[in-house]
Amino acid sequence: MSMAEQAALLLDRLQRRRPLVHCITNYVTANDCANILLAIGASPIMADDPEETEEIAAAASALVLNMGTPSRRKLEAMIRAGRRANEKGIPVILDPVGAGASRLRREMAESLIRKVRVDILRGNVSEVSFAAGLASREKGVDVSEADRGIDRTEAALAAARRLGCTVAVTGEVDVVTDGRRTARIRGGSSMMARVTGTGCMTSALAGAFAGAGAERGDAFPAAVAALASMGIAGETAFEKAGHLGCGSFHIALLDAVGGLNEKSIRERAEIEEG
Ligand SMILES: Nc1ncnc2c1ncn2[C@@H]1O[C@H](COP(=O)(O)OP(=O)(O)OP(=O)(O)O)[C@@H](O)[C@H]1O
Ligand SMILES: Cc1ncsc1CCO
Numbered sequence: 001m002s003m004a005e006q007a008a009l010l011l012d013r014l015q016r017r018r019p020l021v022h023c024i025t026n027y028v029t030a031n032d033c034a035n036i037l038l039a040i041g042a043s044p045i046m047a048d049d050p051e052e053t054e055e056i057a058a059a060a061s062a063l064v065l066n067m068g069t070p071s072r073r074k075l076e077a078m079i080r081a082g083r084r085a086n087e088k089g090i091p092v093i094l095d096p097v098g099a100g101a102s103r104l105r106r107e108m109a110e111s112l113i114r115k116v117r118v119d120i121l122r123g124n125v126s127e128v129s130f131a132a133g134l135a136s137r138e139k140g141v142d143v144s145e146a147d148r149g150i151d152r153t154e155a156a157l158a159a160a161r162r163l164g165c166t167v168a169v170t171g172e173v174d175v176v177t178d179g180r181r182t183a184r185i186r187g188g189s190s191m192m193a194r195v196t197g198t199g200c201m202t203s204a205l206a207g208a209f210a211g212a213g214a215e216r217g218d219a220f221p222a223a224v225a226a227l228a229s230m231g232i233a234g235e236t237a238f239e240k241a242g243h244l245g246c247g248s249f250h251i252a253l254l255d256a257v258g259g260l261n262e263k264s265i266r267e268r269a270e271i272e273e274g
């Protein structure tokens, strides 16, 4: 079965099952992540107090840990949720936002990688390079100029080997690998880099697809399906609203994700295997 066909079937399963996706995320893009999950057909819950994250994670189909606005308290909330998810076989997605940008973020990324078994790591090339242990010169949450030259495939493979999980590096062309299989996903629009949170939304969608899977261990096709969905939606949004500007494009992106179905994935996904 082709990767596009697999992604189409996963979307169909997601829309029938409506997986509950627990997000411990940042305050910049939390609302967009909740809305994109609703748009694709999943059910979001944002919960980040250490007092409740174990309980919420235990009831969810997937857990998304996003380091965008970190704190020691949030780290504790993430470790509690992550350990519970691991015990219950619930897939965990890590978005190491700005992982190399400060001491707190570096410690947080290292601590999460050490204490929680991650199924999908999703980030831009700077973030994934840092998580892979490669030199990264991150200054903020966007790809740094110094990191633009790093090869996305090499960064993804290095991180996949270090973490033993599926890694998705986004950018103009997205790369997904589990160290054994590799896929490249085209599509999207350069406008996506001009709206904050499209990466966070992609990670949230990876949670929805991983949570829709029949069983744990389906992380690679879930990550591919999430990136293909964002790619198609980004193109549609650009056609509809690219000429209007970033604000309209942002809203059109949510609309486009809401319009995705099995058929659009099968017909429009641009996935290259190997
Ligand atoms: N130049 C581009 N052309 C096409 N698609 C792009 C481009 N840049 C980013 N994208 C798409 O935008 C989405 C987010 O990727 P990006 O690498 O910008 O994440 P990010 O840096 O983590 O974003 P953020 O931190 O703002 O959430 C992905 O679906 C990716 O494919
Ligand atoms: C801009 C920004 N700052 C912290 S998180 C975030 C959203 C994109 O990652």
Ligand SMILES: [Mg+2]
Pocket (backbone or CB within 6 Å): 097, 098, 123, 124, 141, 199, 200
């Ligand atoms: Mg990001």
